[in-house]
Amino acid sequence: MTERNASAGGGRRTTAETQDRIRNAAVDAFMERGYDGVGLREIAKRAGVDPRLVGHYFGSKEGLFAEALELTMEMPSVGRKESAAAFLAQLRSERSMAGLLMTIRSTSNPQAVEIMREMIEHRFQHGLADQLLGEQRHERAALILAIGIGILVMREVIGVAALNGDVTGLTPYLEAVFEAVEDGPAVDRPEATT
Known part of the structure; x- marks a missing residue:
């Protein structure tokens, strides 16, 4: 499965690549400003994805935080x-x-x-x-x-x-x-x- 990457010149990425980009952007954002200091839209922007994809793949901010934290441990x-x-x-x-x-x-x-x-x-x-x-x-x-x-x-x-x-x-x-x-x-x- 691939998705259009509108912010990076229209290339395509797999679902796994998109999820990895979101997770990595979340790690950076939560590391810099903590759970309360960052929103899903900012994470989506850092990842270069549509904000709806964050909810689609991770369900909620809590779900994304858990996955980002697990990635670091x-x-x-x-x-x-x-x-x-x-x-x-x-x-x-x-x-x-x-x-x-x-x-x-x-x-x-x-x-x-x-x-x-x-x-x-x-x-x-x-x-x-x-x-x-x-x-x-x-x-x-x-x-x-x-x-x-x-x-x-x-x-x-x-x-x-x-x-x-x-x-x-x-x-x-x-x-x-x-x-x-x-x-x-x-x-x-x-x-x-x-």
């Missing part, structure tokens, strides 16, 4: 050495930064907050919990996500100098945190009892 894996390094690298990615900015700039809207909470809990927290063993898997998964988001906020939003350089040297510390969260508190381990 990558599922972190939990583990020791390789995962800690990958986790740090992933936190520095352009996609993660876009998701963080969308999140921060949209927290004043209850609908956007609900979309973010559902996505974090159902997509990320549950996925991480499935990688963990033992009790309180969902709580420990939420803790890992909070650590990651905290690192991003401290580094990218607040600009803490200690986190603005090469953070690969922090990998052993992050490994220790992951190990503690994965294995549970030392008081529960057999070798820690007296």
Whole structure:
């Protein structure tokens, strides 16, 4: 299926290409101004499409926000050495930064907050919990996500100098945190009892 692209000289694009253009325009708009700061017409204009296509493909602003947010979020894996390094690298990615900015700039809207909470809990927290063993898997998964988001906020939003350089040297510390969260508190381990 193709659609006429009136604003770009009459070329044709597939439905998937049009949806991608809308999603990418939405990410940029929500990242810059948050959920309340942008409307569907502006997103359509950025994407170079008829505003009716936004509603046709995504149903509502909420639906488009959810898809745009999902586009920026990558599922972190939990583990020791390789995962800690990958986790740090992933936190520095352009996609993660876009998701963080969308999140921060949209927290004043209850609908956007609900979309973010559902996505974090159902997509990320549950996925991480499935990688963990033992009790309180969902709580420990939420803790890992909070650590990651905290690192991003401290580094990218607040600009803490200690986190603005090469953070690969922090990998052993992050490994220790992951190990503690994965294995549970030392008081529960057999070798820690007296």
